[in-house]
Amino acid sequence: MSAAVVATRTDLPAACRPIVDAAFLSDPYPAYRELREAGPIHWSEEFFGGAWLLTRHEDVESVLRDPLYSARRTGGWVMRGSEVARQELCPFQRLFSRAMLFLDAPDHTRLRQVLNAGFRPATLRASTAAIERMVAGLMDKLDGVAEFDFMEELARPLPARVIERLLAMDGVEQQDFLAWSEDLAAFIGAPDPDSGLKRRAQSSLLKMCAAFEELLARRRAQAADLPDSAGDDLIAHLLHAEASGKVESGAEMLAQCAMLLFAGHETTRNLLGNGLQALLSHPEQWRQLRQTPDLLPNALRELLRYESPVQYTGRRVTKDLVLHGCRLRRGELVVPLIGAANRDPARYRDPDRLDITRREGSHLSFGHGPHVCIGAALTLLEAEIAFRALLARWPELELVDAEPRWTGNPVYRGLASLRVHRRG
Template identity: 75%
Template sequence: MKTAMLPALADPRPETPIQARLATRPIIDASFLRDPYSAYRALREAGPIHWSDEFFGGAWLLTRHEDVEAVLRDPLYSARRTGGWVMRGTEDSRLMFCPFQRLFSRAMLFLDAPDHTRLRQVLNAGFRPAALRGFSGAIEQMAASLMDALDETEEFDFMGRIARPLPAMVIARLLGMDSGSQPDLFDWSEDLGAFIGSPDPDLGLKRRAQTSLLKMSAAFEAILERRQTERASLPQNEEKDLIGRLLDAASAGTIEAGAELLAQCAMLLFAGHETTKNLLGNGLHLLLSHPEQWKRLQQTPELLPSALREFLRYESPVQYTGRRVTTDVVLHGQLLRRGDLVVPLIGAANRDPERYSNPDVLDIGRREGSHLSFGQGPHVCIGAALTQMEADIVFRALLTRWPVLERLDSEPAWNCNPVYRGHSRLRVRRRR
């Protein structure tokens, strides 16, 4: 990746044919939502960097593995990007969405060091391998209960019966709350996912996302108040759930009570089930669409860890993210101004032929290193190990309990979210 820091210069962006096309022809259309990889391939082959007006009012798109990985690692590219996203529009609309921005912008996902480092240190303990190993039995029980309920059912929607509810149950337990007592939290989370997944959210989408985030915040405020009252009676050495850790940090002054504390609760709930849900659905769909790989996994179940990595690479649950340039730089001959938005296309980087041999071929035994689906650098997904643990448990159970599965829908029912790629429905039939 060729990046050079520069003094202030005139903007040299040329109107090359590819950039002119990108400014006028949408990238994200119906065909993209069905299969983004053809568009990624065309962009990657046309050049390493492109300007598009379609993403958040204008952004630089990166498609190559080397560039995407470097931007995700480099502090020159800031995660603070919500202002131009939430607040873009007229003065009236900016005033309307101030409550949204106040909460949304405080989530760890959208912060840089030192704030990001401070918050991550609080939460890291809850996601360490030792803590998660002690939680695996509970996840196995949850997965078994969902599958037990389907023992007399030959046809069902895998998304609705397993892929959605299991991650919701898991993150609720990890937070220290009862998922059944707050079902609306996950509906509100869906509204946030729709907002984050839109490259240019309209007024209605912003309003729904703001309403849902504020309702989620109010629900967590009540949970935190109740938990704060209960803390006095708990043994000092009791293992803390995530809400307990956050409350301890707030008491110690490491996390600010109010918006910052509530933003982390909402972020954990949302991020804790969105990626896992789509990994489960995408992974099963890939196996059922590639029966030779499904059979291979059944014959050699020890390939499951590499199969999960390949699902994440081949059909990333997170297709792209965003960063803001903190100072003028030149990248591949283009001037990126301070404040410009850069969109690293993770789904494209995961199919880069310079990084992977036959990248459009699903190979559950692939041995070419990892993927970028969990990010890289300081913002690498804090829950990556938990997501992989849940997927490992589910797919091991599928291999033993339901070895003969078939897909019922002739065409995939994609969720039409360009960021969080997954299935809205995945109907399957199991044979005894």
């Protein structure tokens, strides 16, 4: 396309086949490669009724940091459908749209400053020993067990326990919030969620928020009776911010609690599972890591690049603009394909090869710019502790199944199960 020609989405040919099909859910990278080689930008009707797909590292990185692309995108996502459906889903939209993840400055900046206090380096260092004990306890339960599901026994419970601790979630059953989170993940992961997914997600979000309402009420009463007992957990920081007017009571407070609970374990669980599967399916990389454990921080960055737990995100265009010869209209959706950007050969040499010694700059798996994942350091801490324990205690791990069993969620790429065998 000539630089002088500006195309709109109606000028572009329709996609010859769906992008998100069974082959994509098993292995999205051939589809990303095909899209990337065909051009940097594509219009697809498959995503939320229509979206611009970006495939290249440079563009994805730019959009994630550019305020011309807004994170406020839940309205068209949740409220598409009939008037009756929109009315039914108003409680969902009211809460979902208030989460920091879906806000722009200045609201996003205000809430992020509040929550940053719970993710300070000193706070994370203070959590290290507790996380180490959690990992050791989960592994101790498997003494004498030769074959097990790594997802069920370690990758799923560990981040759930960590976020429970950081939120001081007394009285909330882990199995309940994991089930609620799975309904939210299914909704977020659907390229065009149907009414059933929306209703289940709304029900689970409302149940999650009801549990937090009870927890917050107890904590407020406790603070009133014992003013010096506030604590240093994330709920304490939010309550302090509420008291000082930095966080609104009601929907805004509950939305942040729900977001922290959901996001606090989804990415970590999938990093643990995807990372171990990638290493064990590349035995030479696992051996190298066993021989040189100091490579682990670098290896984690490569595992995130190679098999990103978050494959894409979304932004809304805030004003008409032209990108790669295409006219993007205000309000249209842009989907930066993070998984494609992380395999861009213009950014990484031999990008489809796993190389734990690779040093070619950062990946985009935690996002970029003002919305970069607030819990990235915590996720890396949990993963480093878990993998160091695996290398030390179970160095002879092997995969049981040659083919991985993926969950089928195109956004949150992760494993339904990962059966491993422990020799020795």
